Amino acid sequence: MNNRPLILVVEDDAAVRNLITTTLRTHDYRFLTASDGETAVMLASSRRPDVVLLDLGLPDTEGVEVIRRIRSWSNLPILVISARSEDDDKIEALDAGADDYLTKPFSVEEMLARLRVTERRLALMQNQEAESAVFRNGDLSIDYAARRAFLGENELRLTPIEYKLLCLLAGNIGKVLTHTFITQKIWGAGGESELASLRVFMATLRRKLEAADPTVRFIQTHIGIGYRMLRVEQEGV
Ligand code: CA
Secondary structure, X not given: OOOOOEEEEEOOOHHHHHHHHHHHHHOOOEEEEEOOHHHHHHHHHHHOOOEEEEEOEOOOOEHHHHHHHHHOOOOOOEEEEEEOOOHHHHHHHHHOOOOEEEEEOOOHXXXXXXXXXXXXXXXXXXXXXXXXXXXXXXXXXXXXXXXXXXXXXXXXXXXXXXXXXXXHHHHOOOOOEEHHHXXXXXXXXXXXXXXXXXXXHHHHHHHHHHOOOOOOOOEEEEOOOEEEEOOOOOOXX
16 A cells, blocks of 8 residues: 555645545545645645646646646646636646646546556656667557657658657657647747648648557547547557
8 A cells, every 4th residue: 555656636625625535545545635736836845746636726826836836846747637618727737747637527437547547657757768769659669769660560651740749749658748839849839830730740640650550549639739649558468
């Protein structure tokens, strides 16, 4: 039980907070709670949780400010919780360094699924060699030194921009990347024309990735927000 992840739950609504902590308790997670941003930042630094579940609407601080402050010294996974009407806040939170988001009202199953994804990402971050030369996800592999990508034995014929996009998604596997984050990284700008280009390149990249087996999804679209590379479950694992 002691090696179970420690979750910091930041939520000012007592009913939601209780629902979350009850669920965590039944699933053997350890947790801490905070109902405002100041306490959240303090606990994040003093207790070093493994994951932060952060409600964006807090009484004292903007949730985004909490993310910025934690990100100034830590990469610990932050899962944002926000209301359906707050799409702009979600995007701002992801740009500030949040890893993923849950939209209220969410089911406890949904929350547990996101936590499992985050845990896998965490394990991966900890086990990954600092400078791994080859990226692998299911049948997909990227040989960074050779600047080549493969699906199984077959080399993917990618344009330079598709290749850059693929590397960006792979380097942030499991994390939702916003349109602005991606277009800034690829084109150094985040305007309407870059967004339009992104849609086109993402469509062609996806077609190439899914050409062999359309049932395997590598890239998930978050409408109005961005994209994420999913970890493809390997058979027998
Ligand atoms: Ca709230």
